Amino acid sequence: MTAARVNLQPAYVIHTRAFRDTSLIVEVFTPEFGRMSLLARGAKSGKAKKSLILQPFRMLQVSWTGRGELPLLSAVEEAGSFIRLQGMALACGYYINELIYYLVPRYEPAAHLFARYWPVLEWINTEDQRDIALRLFEFTLLEQIGYAPQLDHDIETGLPIDTDKTYRYRIPEGPVLAELAGKSGVEIGGQTLIDLQAGDYANPATARQVRDLMRSLVHFHLDGRELLSRSLFSSFSKLDPQAR
Amino acid sequence: MVWGGALMSEPLLEQLIDSLRCLPGVGPKSAQRMAYQLLQRNREGGLRLSDMLRFAMERIGHCQKCRNFTEADICRVCADTSREQTKLCIVESPPDMAALEKATDYRGMYFVLHGKLSPLDGIGPEQLGLEALCERFDSGVITEIILATNSTVEGEATAHYIGELARTRNLSVMRIAHGVPLGGELEYVDGGTLSHAFAGRTPV
Numbered sequence: 001m002t003a004a005r006v007n008l009q010p011a012y013v014i015h016t017r018a019f020r021d022t023s024l025i026v027e028v029f030t031p032e033f034g035r036m037s038l039l040a041r042g043a044k045s046g047k048a049k050k051s052l053i054l055q056p057f058r059m060l061q062v063s064w065t066g067r068g069e070l071p072l073l074s075a076v077e078e079a080g081s082f083i084r085l086q087g088m089a090l091a092c093g094y095y096i097n098e099l100i101y102y103l104v105p106r107y108e109p110a111a112h113l114f115a116r117y118w119p120v121l122e123w124i125n126t127e128d129q130r131d132i133a134l135r136l137f138e139f140t141l142l143e144q145i146g147y148a149p150q151l152d153h154d155i156e157t158g159l160p161i162d163t164d165k166t167y168r169y170r171i172p173e174g175p176v177l178a179e180l181a182g183k184s185g186v187e188i189g190g191q192t193l194i195d196l197q198a199g200d201y202a203n204p205a206t207a208r209q210v211r212d213l214m215r216s217l218v219h220f221h222l223d224g225r226e227l228l229s230r231s232l233f234s235s236f237s238k239l240d241p242q243a244r
Numbered sequence: 245m246v247w248g249g250a251l252m253s254e255p256l257l258e259q260l261i262d263s264l265r266c267l268p269g270v271g272p273k274s275a276q277r278m279a280y281q282l283l284q285r286n287r288e289g290g291l292r293l294s295d296m297l298r299f300a301m302e303r304i305g306h307c308q309k310c311r312n313f314t315e316a317d318i319c320r321v322c323a324d325t326s327r328e329q330t331k332l333c334i335v336e337s338p339p340d341m342a343a344l345e346k347a348t349d350y351r352g353m354y355f356v357l358h359g360k361l362s363p364l365d366g367i368g369p370e371q372l373g374l375e376a377l378c379e380r381f382d383s384g385v386i387t388e389i390i391l392a393t394n395s396t397v398e399g400e401a402t403a404h405y406i407g408e409l410a411r412t413r414n415l416s417v418m419r420i421a422h423g424v425p426l427g428g429e430l431e432y433v434d435g436g437t438l439s440h441a442f443a444g445r446t447p448v
């Protein structure tokens with residue numbers, strides 16, 4: 001549980017929703033408390049409207065008081081730059097926020113993932129780094145919530161991954177040699193598994209395999225929940241094929 | 245304590261107070277004040293209000309063209325043939341349309357979205373239901389779109405999406421400008437607004 005008073009905790013707004021006439025319930029992502037909700041009383045009124053800066057994709061610092069389910073936001077300040085995401089980049093930004101919203105637990109420290117959040121947003125704003133940024137974020141998220149993908153050995157035989165062999169990744173357990181795995185799981189090359197272990201996402205030839213693997217793992221942990229940012233993403237790419 | 249024992253035993257009065265609380269900004273105390281005011285001093289006004297509420301709730305629907313509130317099939321703005329039929333301004337809500345009508349000399353047409361794209365609220369392109377808007381785009385009358393959604397992340401996403409829908413139909417697309425409020429001092433403007441205003445600077 002959170003302390004009674006917290007000052008200037010770095011935070012990103014994940015979502016806000018209106019509460020009563022002028023207040024907001026703000027879902028924030030923080031390094032020390034993971035995901036949590038704050039009540040921003042009167043955020044939509046007064047001279048210095050807090051709602052103006054309580055927006056996603058801005059580096060903020062928040063202070064709050066109270067312990068229970070819904071501590072009271074006492075102050076919010078801008079803590080640096082903000083990123084203007086548009087089009088496809090914005091759909092990706094929403095995807096990242098949806099992942100945090102549904103998968104990052106409340107009140108559990110998440111400093112490792114938090115540190116990745118801003119660089120990933122900056123990368124998704126650059127078209128040729130977008131896919132790598134998303135994979136990196138998905139991977140870090142799985143690590144942070146305690147489900148780091150198992151990449152270094154065949155889960156049937158226990159043998160180390162062979163770069164020349166093809167595997168099928170059994171979701172969520174791990175890779176099995178393709179010839180012994182049947183049709184189940186996601187196909188992935190031995191070299192790709194080694195690259196992933198090393199945090200190397202640069203090989204475009206294996207980008208698709210990595211994407212399919214991450215998507216299946218994320219899907220498993222979402223437990224059947226569909227992400228709307230995906231449909232936003234596909235609508236954007238249908239409308240503007242060049243944006244991909 | 246607002247709720248007296250005697251009051252609690254009057255079910256109709258209690259129900260009236262409770263019903264008044266559906267109004268924005270009205271808590272138990274102000275609801276009680278309103279109920280007493282009407283009963284003690286203005287029963288006529290209270291009856292007029294109840295008639296008007298019933299009429300309005302039953303009869304006001306959405307304009308078939310712009311989806312703004314109206315008791316007719318087509319609202320007065322849409323029915324006004326002296327307005328520029330080729331321009332279409334897209335807003336999130338009826339109050340936004342009213343604000344633009346009041347503050348600007350815009351004399352084109354409108355379309356009210358009654359929402360915005362917001363994945364975490366479960367609203368994607370499908371849920372926003374833009375078939376009626378696409379029909380207007382395809383009617384051949386509209387040539388220019390003005391995107392007047394809010395300057396929030398969701399408003400921007402919505403503007404982008406509708407802008408692309410319009411662009412694929414070769415319509416001209418404009419976005420309203422966002423910047424430093426008139427009379428605003430730069431020192432007190434938040435960084436996001438300031439950087440947006442700076443990026444959108446215009447020659448003088």
Ligand SMILES: [Zn+2]
Nearest residue numbers: 307310319322
């Ligand atoms: Zn109308």
